[in-house]
Amino acid sequence: MAVADPYLEMHTGPARGYPVFHVVDRGESVEIIKQRTDWFLVRDAGGDEGWVDQAQMELTLNPDGSEVDFQRADLADFTNSKWEIGALAGDFGGANIVSLYGAYSLNPHVSIEAWGSQILGNFSNGWMASANVVHETWPDWRVSPFFTLGAGYIRTEPKSTIIQGEDRNDQVGHAGAGFRVYVTRRFLFRAEYKTYVVFTSRNDNEEVEEWKVGFAFFF
């Protein structure tokens, strides 16, 4: 890559705060070794290696004279990405819940998700695994609302110090709504509300409300 900017500043480390220790003049060329976040480790003709930020690297030229275009995720990728993973935490019927999920988009509107959650309450703990379908009505919006339907299994383990109960496995069904908010790069914020029906072996089914917030990446 040839340097088109008056000069390219090499920092000792991959962040703004690290000092500039070397400068590559216009017309010289550099070789990219690796990238970490928005910083590129480059080597110049003299063998000096240093970190250059993306804004300066974008002003370099390819060997054929064309401008360098470093791919960076944007709002269009937020809409069209295929995969997404994230972590959310919140309240599950009075207990704390910590969840991890993975999603695959069938098209910009519809995706399928798999969730694994740990529920940590005052009287009982539990695990829940579920799968659901998500529909996004306006996937190209920065704040994109969605609706979801799903089903799964919940395992409830009463706490050892309080209740002498038995572990239970029950089926659950759930419906919910929420929104995904594009923050920056591959990063999004997600908040959702779900209402669960636990199909217990007793006479009455249990209903549980859940609120969660968290973050996710798409790729």
Place this chain on the structure above:
Amino acid sequence: MESRFRVLFLILAAQFVLSGCAATKNLFGFGRDEAPPPTAEPPGQVIDPEVERREIKEPKIDKENFEIGAFAGIMSIEDFGTDLAYGARLAYHLTEGFFVEGTVGQSEAGLTSFEALSGGARLFDDRMLTYYNLNLGYNILPGEGFIGEKRAYNTQFYLIAGLGSTEFADDDRFTVNFGAGLRLLLNDAWTLRFDFRDHLYDIDVLGEEKTVHNLEGTLGFTFFF
């Protein structure tokens, strides 16, 4: 008959030679007086560059945003003494500031004062404390650390906080943790990390339910890939 063929051949040969000369003239730049051949190209296209374009494939840049590592240190489990703690962590760096990190760790609880004094009666048998957490961190204060006169390492201070679960005394407990640490960038891939955390959860093993603080200090190595 034969002469007719010969004439035809001569004409063809003459045409070939003349056209050849014309080509040579053009080649050496002497063909200026000749009318340019009519072209179908739009008038805007003045120069038709005949430079051979090299097909250049941009090499895939090696992106190193993940950080993986192991750590060991000490953890003070409230009421249960202080013992060795160890674990592993995996981080993903979003920007030069923000990173998300998952950690799993383990420590073994000692005896409470009560258990030690009463000599025998144990509150519970499984003394292992295992935790996991998911955190969001932010790098602040990038700087340089000098070791002696000739060595300087880049350093980075970070603040981190997150949620998770601690399995201790036969139960899982919702755990909040926060802390800070220091990264010493040994080279472009390896990092030495000092990390200090406070893990908070509610526990009722000793009768009344209370919030406990488990302080943990560890030293570890991480690798960017």
